[in-house]
Amino acid sequence: MTVNDDYARGRRDGLRLALATLAAEEAKWAALLGESGSWRTNQVREVRHKTLRVAQTRVQTVLNRLTPKDDPAIDEEVAAALDRLGL
Numbered sequence: 170m171t172v173n174d175d176y177a178r179g180r181r182d183g184l185r186l187a188l189a190t191l192a193a194e195e196a197k198w199a200a201l202l203g204e205s206g207s208w209r210t211n212q213v214r215e216v217r218h219k220t221l222r223v224a225q226t227r228v229q230t231v232l233n234r235l236t237p238k239d240d241p242a243i244d245e246e247v248a249a250a251l252d253r254l255g256l
Contacts, residue, residue: 184231191225194221198218198221
């Protein structure tokens with residue numbers, strides 16, 4: 170592996186970590202949706218939940234762009250990471 174390969178792998182690993190963090194936060198807010206007696210609190214929770222879902226989609230898009238298309242081992246690596254996240 171070259172330095173560029175290590176760097177690219179590190180970037181992908183960082184994006185996978187970001188996806189895992191976003192997924193955990195999204196799950197936390199999903200559990201709280203509609204639970205409050207206050208409509209304002211529920212509305213804020215819905216906005217946060219939607220924001221996290223949009224962020225997950227954007228990070229996933231960047232990860233897809235950084236993943237080499239010609240290396241099947243990388244595809245398996247990404248698929249395994251995404252399966253662990255439930256995406």
